Every structure is written in structure tokens, then in C-alpha cells.
Amino acid sequence: MNTQLLIHAAGVSRSFGAVHAVREVSLKVHAGEVFGLVGPDGAGKTTLIRLLVGLLDPDAGQATIFGRPASSEADSVRSLVGYMPQQYSLYGDLTVDENLAFYGSMYCLSHRAFEERKAKLLRLTRLERFGSRRADALSGGMYKKLALACALLHRPRVLVLDEPTNGVDPVSRREFWDLIATFVAEGTGVLISTSYMDEASRCSTVALMHHGSILERGVPREMLRTFSGAVFRVIAADRDSVALALERQPGVVALAPDGAGLRLVVQAGAELAVRQAVGAVRARLEPVRPVFEDVFLARLGDAESARVQAA
Amino acid sequence: MNQPAVIEVRELTRKFGAFVAVDRVSFDVVEGEIFGYLGANGAGKSTTIRMLCGLLAPSEGSARVAGVDVGRDPERVKRSIGYMSQQFSLYPDLHVTENLEFFAGLYGLGGRVLHRRADELLELMGLAALRDARTSDLPGGYRQRLALACSILHQPRILFLDEPTAGVDPGARRDFWRLVRSLASRGTTVLVTTHYMDEAEYCDRVGLMVDGKLAALDTPEALKQQFIRDPMLEIHSVPHNLLAEIAGLPGVRTVEPFGSAWHVRVCFDASLQAVKDAVLAMGVPDSDIESVSPTLEDVFLEVVGRSRRA
Numbered sequence: 001m002n003t004q005l006l007i008h009a010a011g012v013s014r015s016f017g018a019v020h021a022v023r024e025v026s027l028k029v030h031a032g033e034v035f036g037l038v039g040p041d042g043a044g045k046t047t048l049i050r051l052l053v054g055l056l057d058p059d060a061g062q063a064t065i066f067g068r069p070a071s072s073e074a075d076s077v078r079s080l081v082g083y084m085p086q087q088y089s090l091y092g093d094l095t096v097d098e099n100l101a102f103y104g105s106m107y108c109l110s111h112r113a114f115e116e117r118k119a120k121l122l123r124l125t126r127l128e129r130f131g132s133r134r135a136d137a138l139s140g141g142m143y144k145k146l147a148l149a150c151a152l153l154h155r156p157r158v159l160v161l162d163e164p165t166n167g168v169d170p171v172s173r174r175e176f177w178d179l180i181a182t183f184v185a186e187g188t189g190v191l192i193s194t195s196y197m198d199e200a201s202r203c204s205t206v207a208l209m210h211h212g213s214i215l216e217r218g219v220p221r222e223m224l225r226t227f228s229g230a231v232f233r234v235i236a237a238d239r240d241s242v243a244l245a246l247e248r249q250p251g252v253v254a255l256a257p258d259g260a261g262l263r264l265v266v267q268a269g270a271e272l273a274v275r276q277a278v279g280a281v282r283a284r285l286e287p288v289r290p291v292f293e294d295v296f297l298a299r300l301g302d303a304e305s306a307r308v309q310a311a
Numbered sequence: 312m313n314q315p316a317v318i319e320v321r322e323l324t325r326k327f328g329a330f331v332a333v334d335r336v337s338f339d340v341v342e343g344e345i346f347g348y349l350g351a352n353g354a355g356k357s358t359t360i361r362m363l364c365g366l367l368a369p370s371e372g373s374a375r376v377a378g379v380d381v382g383r384d385p386e387r388v389k390r391s392i393g394y395m396s397q398q399f400s401l402y403p404d405l406h407v408t409e410n411l412e413f414f415a416g417l418y419g420l421g422g423r424v425l426h427r428r429a430d431e432l433l434e435l436m437g438l439a440a441l442r443d444a445r446t447s448d449l450p451g452g453y454r455q456r457l458a459l460a461c462s463i464l465h466q467p468r469i470l471f472l473d474e475p476t477a478g479v480d481p482g483a484r485r486d487f488w489r490l491v492r493s494l495a496s497r498g499t500t501v502l503v504t505t506h507y508m509d510e511a512e513y514c515d516r517v518g519l520m521v522d523g524k525l526a527a528l529d530t531p532e533a534l535k536q537q538f539i540r541d542p543m544l545e546i547h548s549v550p551h552n553l554l555a556e557i558a559g560l561p562g563v564r565t566v567e568p569f570g571s572a573w574h575v576r577v578c579f580d581a582s583l584q585a586v587k588d589a590v591l592a593m594g595v596p597d598s599d600i601e602s603v604s605p606t607l608e609d610v611f612l613e614v615v616g617r618s619r620r621a
Contacts, residue, residue, distance in 0.1 A: 040480040041451030086478075139353030166478035167397060169351040169506050170608055171616045174568065195478050196507075201570035220571050221548065256485065257512045259532050259604070289547075289601070292570055293481050293509075300482060 004031040006158040006189040011061035012051050013212075021047040023212040024061065029158065029189045034180065036203030036220075037193040038296060043209040045193040046086060049162050052191065053083045065158065079107065082156035084147050086163045092136035096127055096146055099135055100153065107154035114153070121149040124179055141172025148179060159183065161192040165199065177202060197293035208296065210303050220292055228268035229253060229298045231290045235261050236283035245281045249274055253298045265294045267301070314342040317469055317500050318363065322372035325358050332358040334523035335372060342468075345491065345501045347511045350520030351615050356504045357397075359520075360471050363502070364394050377468050393462035397474040401458055403447035407438060410446055410461060418465040425464075432460040436490065452483025459490065463499070470494065472503040476510065488513050508608035517607070519614050526614050531607055538613045539605035542583045544575040546590060547599040560589050567612060574609065 007029035014022045022044045029035045037045050050056040052063050054070035054077055063070040065077045090099050100121075104114040122128045125145040135143060144164055151159065159180070165173045177199065184190055192203070200206050200220065207217040216223070236242040243262055246255055251270020256263050264285070266274045278285055318340035325333040333355040340346045350356050361367040363376050365385030374381045377391035401410050408429060415425045433439045436456040446454060455475060463470060472491070476484045488510060495501050503514070511517050512531055519527040519534075527534060541564055549557065554573070558566045562581025567574045577586050587600055 038480075040482060139351070141352040163478055167352075167474055167506060169354075169615070170508060170611050171351055173506075174612075177568070195480050197481055198570040202568065224571070254485065256509065259512065259535065289545075296481055297485075 005029075005067075006031055007035075007052055007063070007065055007160075007191060008067075009048075009052060009061065009063045012048070012058040012063050013060040014047055014051055014056060014058050020212050022051060022058075025209075025212075025214055026061075027207060027214070027217075029191050031157070031187045031189045032184055033205065034184055034190045034192060034203045036200045036206040037191065037209060038195070038197070038200045038206060039209030039215075040300065044212040045209055046162055047212075048209070049160055049191070049193060053081055053160050054078070079154060080157050082151035082154070082159045084151045084159075084161045084164050086166070088143075089147055090135045090143070090150065093134060095132050095134055096122075096138070097131040099146060099150060103150040103153050109154060117153055117155065121152060124182060125149050126175075139172075141168045141175070144168055144172070144176060145179070148176070152183065156188070158189045158191070161190065163193050163195060165194065165196060173199070197291065197296055200296070201292035206292075208299055210300060211307075215303055216299055223295050224290055224292060227290045227295050227298070229290065229294065230266045230268075230271050231288050231294055232264045232266070232285040233258060233261050233288050234264050234278065234283050234285060236281070242278075242281050242283045246274070246277060249277045253301050254294065263288070265290070265298060267298060314344075316340065317342050317377055318346075318502065319375040320359075320363070320372075321374070323359065323362060323369055323374050324371035325355075325362060325367065326370045331523050333362070336520075336523075336525045337372075338518055338525060338528055340500055340502060342500055343495055343498050344516065345495050345503065345514045347514030347517040348502055348504045348520065349506075349508075349511055349517055349611065350504075354520040354615075355523040356520055357473055360394075360473050360502070360504070363388075364392055364471055365389055390465075391468050393465070393467035393470045395458050395462040395470075395472050395475050397477055401446050401454060401461065403445070405446055406443050407433070407446060407449070407457055408442045410457060411464065414461040415464050420464060428464060428466075432464065435493075436460050437486070450483075452479055452486065455479055455483070455487060456490065459487070463494065467499070469500045469502070472501065474504050474506065476505060476507060484510065508606060508611055511607045519611070521615055527610075534607065534610050535605045538610045539576070540579045541576045542579065543603050543605055543609070544577065544583070544587060544590070545569065545572050545601050545603040546575060546595060547572045547601075549573055549595060553593050553595070556593065557590060560586055562586050565612075567609075569608070574603070576609075 005028055009025055009027045011024045011026055012022060013024050025048055039045055051058050052070060057071045066080055068077055070077055100118050127146060135146060165176055180190060194200055203220060205217060206220050207214045234242060239262055243255060246252055251267045251274055253267055254265040316339040320336055320338050322335045322337055323333055324335055348356050362369050363374055363381060365381050365388035369382050376388050379388045381388050411429045433442055438457060476487055491501055505511060516530055517534060518525050554566060557563060557575060562578050563586060564576040564578050577583050590600055591597060
């Protein structure tokens with residue numbers, strides 16, 4: 001397996017006034033790897049991404065891409081990186097073909113190289129039939145696929161995607177991830193932030209950001225295996241009244257409807273008390289497997305309680 | 312449910328040139344109901360909502376919202392409804408309370424009524440401590456709750472939420488839905504679109520739009536029973552080279568990624584055990600294979616994915 005180091009952050013920090021947006025973050029992204037970045041809104045994910053692609057300079061630490069500083073040699077670095085910002089990055093008045101041509105000329109691709117690459121990307125994104133449609137008139141999922149195609153035109157070795165699938169439907173999200181998998185299989189390295197926990201668990205490595213720092217990182221399946229909490233399906237005649245009774249129970253990390261029942265996530269050590277509370281409202285528990293969202297919520301819950309205690 | 316319908320949609324249609332964005336859609340939503348309106352990007356969800364809010368005239372058919380015909384009297388509809396769109400429009404330079412005051416002004420609220428209502432909403436949304444914060448300094452989840460507060464200042468009977476949680480983290484999404492449910496339990500009717508299928512579980516009923524048409528409408532449980540008759544295996548560790556082999560096993564209908572796991576749908580008349588045995592024989596440990604019930608995401612992939620593959 002090719003394990004070339006593509007992105008390397010060593011203790012990068014960045015503040016805006018009194019706000020420490022990113023605090024001493026270190027990470028590595030290798031070829032053929034998908035590195036996922038998750039965390040609550042305002043945790044510093046976008047700032048970190050902007051530091052990694054050289055759009056922002058760190059106050060301390062250093063980010064390098066292929067061993068070159070991301071900031072000072074921004075131009076030479078940019079040709080190696082495909083970056084898809086969170087905001088709309090295409091020209092809405094231009095057609096699909098025109099947007100691709102614009103990005104092609106920005107990257108100074110030769111006519112032949114551009115045509116070859118464009119044909120491949122349109123085929124992979126299944127946008128061939130929409131070449132003359134204005135970007136504004138594309139559906140959300142198609143727009144995101146076009147933005148990805150534009151970011152991939154110059155054959156970057158590393159892709160940096162900032163919440164690329166916000167507002168994208170489940171079918172289109174799967175298509176988007178299949179596309180990413182195609183390029184990862186060719187050796188591209190990917191750094192991606194997401195608010196979808198099923199996407200997080202498809203990454204090779206996931207880092208959970210909180211208040212500017214990386215709280216935890218690991219292989220999603222390992223993080224699930226070592227999850228110390230417990231997850232149950234609650235079976236009850238009256239779902240809503242049981243939900244009300246359990247909502248304020250200490251040790252309950254999360255409680256959400258799941259069909260006719262409820263899905264209950266309990267902190268490590270709180271299981272016995274929760275079982276008693278469940279028994280008192282005549283509901284029944286069935287153990288189920290944790291998913292990545294449970295890990296996310298439990299870990300953040302712990303971190304928040306630690307902050308409150310420290311304050 | 313025996314409550315009266317507060318949204319009545321009949322053969323509602325909207326065309327843009329030759330393109331039929333919404334195609335003869337009919338449904339009712341009753342008082343206090345949370346109605347989930349799902350579909351792929353471009354399936355016609357936002358177009359429907361814009362017609363129901365009186366922002367866009369129907370081409371054909373009709374809709375009554377809070378008893379008002381939206382085609383005939385779009386201005387009067389606006390008084391009974393709250394609307395929060397994907398790109399909710401708060402003023403980033405204004406403080407939290409200033410945004411509330413601005414929107415209150417639009418609804419003709421002022422004076423003591425406004426102050427009481429603003430305090431009540433700040434408390435309900437968990438924003439009381441942040442009332443003097445600049446809106447642009449709020450984390451996304453808080454901004455979104457402020458937008459919700461602005462859309463219900465005038466105590467609308469009906470609330471339209473168009474992808475209110477796009478890009479919001481899991482914890483904040485849960486907080487948001489707790490608020491939506493508490494509004495509904497006090498009688499507000501909610502019509503909401505979302506691409507998070509776990510959120511659709513919060514809805515009393517769910518409608519699925521495919522290419523402008525309402526392809527399915529029922530409770531989440533009934534939709535699962537209706538569309539996924541097949542039993543399903545969830546497999547937690549599969550070497551990628553085995554996926555095609557599993558998909559090719561007799562009786563296997565589909566293999567779809569679900570997070571780090573895979574959902575294997577087995578035809579309802581085939582043997583689940585035979586498929587499981589075959590997967591075991593490939594070297595997948597028994598502890599990594601389990602029978603699971605379908606989720607709304609499975610339903611979505613079935614109904615929407617099927618139409619797209621066709």
C-alpha cells in the first residue's frame with residue numbers, strides 16, 4: 001500500500017481575537033486514506049481546513065502539503081490540492097460545461113488533457129447529459145458533484161472537502177461517497193469534514209474536534225468496539241410518556257424515536273439506574289449495537305461535563 | 312387521528328415551462344401533526360412548500376392552509392404560518408434580541424407583547440444567556456434555534472421548516488427536534504423537510520416525493536412494512552473484495568453501505584439462513600453478522616433509489 005504522507009499538521013493554532021479557533025492540532029493524511037473531521041458547530045473544523053490548504057496562516061505550528069509549507073508556497077501547493085469549500089463555489093450563471101472550462105483554464109490544463117479529464121469526470125458523476133444546464137438550475141446533489149468534478153480536474157493528489165454533502169439526499173450522498181472511493185482507490189488522499197455520522201464511520205481515520213482541539217481520534221470500527229456506554233431499544237406501549245420519564249434520567253446520553261420504540265444510549269456505569277427507571281415505567285430494554293453517532297454524543301457529553309466541573 | 316385537517320392539498324401542480332416540478336400532489340395534515348416531507352434533491356419539496364406559504368402560485372390544483380386558499384389569497388395565508396428556509400435569513404450584525412425585534416416588527420408585534428414573547432422564546436430556545444450576543448458570533452446550532460424563534464414570534468398555527476438542520480451537528484439536531492416536538496405537542500402543526508432519515512423518525516407521518524409525485528405516504532412504521540418486506544442482515548466487517556461475492560449470492564437483492572457496516576437485503580422468499588451461512592463460509596465471524604429491522608433510510612433508498620436506477 002502506498003503510504004506517502006500528503007498532509008501534515010504539527011501543532012497548528014489559530015486565534016481570532018480572544019477566540020482560540022484551533023489549538024495545537026496535529027494530524028497526518030496519507031495517500032489512499034480518508035481522514036474524517038467531525039465535531040459540533042464552532043469546534044474549529046473549517047478554520048483547521050483553511051489552515052491546511054494555506055488560505056489562513058497559523059499563529060503557531062506548521063501545516064505542510066507534500067512537505068512544503070501550506071502557506072508560504074501557496075501557489076505551488078495549490079496545484080496538488082483539490083479543495084471544495086463549504087460555500088457555493090461555482091458560477092451559477094455558467095453552465096456545467098462552462099464551469100468546468102473555467103476551472104480547467106485556471107489550472108492551465110492543455111486542451112487535450114482537459115477534454116480527457118472532463119469526459120472521465122462527467123461520466124463518473126453522471127452529469128454528461130447536463131452539460132448545457134446552468135449550475136443554479138442543478139439539484140443540490142448534482143451541484144455538489146459538479147463542484148467535486150471541478151476540484152478534481154487537475155488530478156490533485158489530495159482532496160480537501162469541507163462538509164461537501166450538507167443538504168444532499170441519502171441516495172446522492174451514497175453516489176458522492178462512491179465517487180470519493182473511486183479516487184481513493186487510485187491513491188488520492190482525502191480530508192473531509194461532515195455532520196453525517198454514517199459518513200464519519202466510512203472514513204479510515206476519524207478525528208473528533210471540540211473547542212479547537214482534537215478530543216479523540218481513531219479507526220471508526222475500533223472506536224465503536226471500545227465504546228464503553230450501552231445502547232438499547234426501548235419497547236413501550238406509550239413511547240412519548242416513556243421518553244418524558246427517561247429524558248431527565250442521569251446517565252442518559254441520547255434518546256430518540258426509532259419506529260414505534262425509542263433508541264436509548266446510556267453512559268458507562270449508569271446502566272443499573274437506567275434499568276430501574278425503565279422498569280418503573282413498565283418499558284422493556286433490548287440491547288442493540290452502538291453506531292458512530294452514539295460514540296460522538298457520549299464523548300462530547302463527557303467533555304462538556306468535564307468542562308463544567310473544571311469551571 | 313380525528314383532528315381537523317389544517318393543510319389540505321388537492322392535485323397541486325406547479326410547472327416551470329415544460330418541467331413539472333410538482334405533479335398532482337394530494338395530502339392532508341391534521342392539527343398538531345409533524346408531517347415529514349422527504350425526497351431527493353430536486354424532487355419538488357421546496358416548490359410545494361413555497362406554494363403552501365403563498366410564495367408561489369400553483370399552476371393547477373389547490374391547497375388550503377389554515378382554511379385559506381393559497382392560490383386565491385396568498386397574503387392572508389402568511390398570517391397563519393411560520394416559515395424557516397434552508398438559508399434562514401438572520402441579520403449577522405444584529406444582536407440576538409435585535410433580530411427578534413426586527414422580525415416582530417414585520418409581524419406587527421411591539422411593546423409589552425413583544426417583550427413578553429421574546430423573553431418566553433429566548434427561554435424556550437435556551438438562548439436567554441446569549442440575548443446580547445452578536446448573531447454572527449453564535450455557533451450554527453444556536454443561530455438555527457434563533458431562526459426558529461423568529462419564525463414563531465407571531466404564534467403561527469402552522470410551521471413550515473425547509474431543511475432546518477442541514478449541516479448541523481448531531482447534538483444540536485437533537486436539541487432542535489426536542490423544540491419542534493414540544494411545539495407540536497402544544498398544537499402547532501409542522502411540515503418539515505430533511506435529508507437526515509433519523510429525523511424522519513420523529514414525524515407522525517412521512518410523505519416521499521419522487522420526481523414531483525407523492526410516491527408514498529404513511530407512518531414511519533407502516534412505510535417500513537410496506538416497502539421492505541425483505542429480511543435484512545447487517546454485516547460489520549467485510550473485506551471489500553468480498554462485497555461483490557455477497558451481492559452475487561442467490562437470494563441477495565441489494566448490498567448497501569450503512570456507515571462502516573453493510574445492509575444485505577435478502578429476497579423475502581429466499582432463505583436468510585442460507586445467505587448467512589454463505590457469508591460465514593467466506594470467513595466473516597458470526598459476531599459480525601446480525602438480523603436487523605429496516606430503517607427509513609432503507610425505505611428511502613428503495614423508493615427513491617429504485618426510480619433513479621430505472
